[in-house]
Amino acid sequence: MIFLKLFFEFFKTGLFSIGGGLATLPFLFKMAEKYGWFTANELTAMIAVAESTPGPIGVNVATYAGFKTAGILGGITATLSLVLPSLIVILIIAGFLDKFRSNKIVDSVFFGLRPAVVGLISVSVMTLFETTFVNKLSTVWYQFIDVKKAVLFAIITFLVFRFKKHPILYIALGAVVGICLSL
Amino acid sequence: MKELLQLFWAFFKIGSLTFGGGYAMLPMLERELADRYKWVTLEEIVDYFAIGQCTPGVIAVNTATFVGHKKRGVIGGIVATLGVIAPSLIIITAIASVLELVMGNAVVQHAFSGISVAVCALMVQSVIKMGKSGIKNIFGIVVALASFCASMFLKVSPIIIVLCAGVCGAVYKAVKGEK
Incomplete structure (x- = not known):
């Protein structure tokens, strides 16, 4: 039953991705690998769409991934499953908000959690790089990096750090250059 | 009932007008929730954000649940949450349906090749930002x-x-x- 599987996977993602939208990525890459619902390449397109449309990125990616997997109902299932754990957790916490915030144990658990999330997202970034820059037809990947894309990456990265404009601008720039150079 | 509708509408607007999620939502939340409806104070919003960062799930959703709960209890929390995710559901489903149709087109594929390069650059920035704070x-x-x-x-x-x-x-x- 695809909807049950979607529910289970996205519930798990919602429950364990801590620290915002991008934290869902490691789980989504695992899902792509495990179920083949969507490819790593498609996930990259999803991230781009999610970054350039309104709404929280995690929710956008979940809707897209669910839609890809099982149509409109799939999108709804994935999104609701993703938010259900946080809905439950927050409704519980809301009752004793101040105690939660000042709790020493909670604080120290998150002291360890935050760096781990950074490590996990870095792995997702590596996967993104691999699907973007590496020529899949080769087995020795480092010999087949797409040079045009690498140059474009260097330029956009420079612009991103230099000007800190809205992501949608860089995404549009990428699209235009991609079409002009037939990347 | 009127208040529930108001909650839904306020968060529907927030969901449909904020790009980028996370901290990008902060100014919008401030304007709508603190200035306009006066449901919560600015300090409360910052608190919700801090807790949203260290609880599971998407921060914007967590904040919506908090504010909804504060106004109308559990039902309020659910309504506000549905409000904030509804625009994404509609917009993304529409875009995904169109993309399915045009994905085979060569121009679209070139565009997405370029876009994925931009996404890589943006992700590097996000990870560095998260690393600095975490x-x-x-x-x-x-x-x-x-x-x-x-x-x-x-x-x-x-x-x-x-x-x-x-x-x-x-x-x-x-x-x-x-x-």
Whole structure:
């Protein structure tokens, strides 16, 4: 039953991705690998769409991934499953908000959690790089990096750090250059 | 009932007008929730954000649940949450349907090749930002590296890594606290 599987996977993602939208990525890459619902390449397109449309990125990616997997109902299932754990957790916490915030144990658990999330997202970034820059037809990947894309990456990265404009601008720039150079 | 509709509408607007999620939503939340409806104060919003960062799930959704709960209890929390995710559901489903149709087109494929390069650049920036705020000392660096290696090379599930890192944080602070 695809909807049950979607529910289970996205519930798990919602429950364990801590620290915002991008934290869902490691789980989504695992899902792509495990179920083949969507490819790593498609996930990259999803991230781009999610970054350039309104709404929280995690929710956008979940809707897209669910839609890809099982149509409109799939999108709804994935999104609701993703938010259900946080809905439950927050409704519980809301009752004793101040105690939660000042709790020493909670604080120290998150002291360890935050760096781990950074490590996990870095792995997702590596996967993104691999699907973007590496020529899949080769087995020795480092010999087949797409040079045009690498140059474009260097330029956009420079612009991103230099000007800190809205992501949608860089995404549009990428699209235009991609079409002009037939990347 | 009127208040529930208002909650839904306010969060529907927030969901449909904020790009980028996370901290990008802060100014919008401020304007709508604190200035316009006066449901919560600015300090409360910042508190919700801080808790949203260290509870599971998407921060914007967590904030919506908090504010809804404050106004109208559990039902309010559910209504506000549905309000904030509804625009994404509609917009993304529409875009995804169109993309399905045009994905085979060569121009669209070239565009997405370029877009994925831009996404890589944006992700590098996001990770560096998260690293700066989340990694405070040598312990953080070790945990981040260990998590990276465990996931990258040993293919350990992110769930196990998250749980272990939480335990490590608790143990580290406990040991350090005793000295």
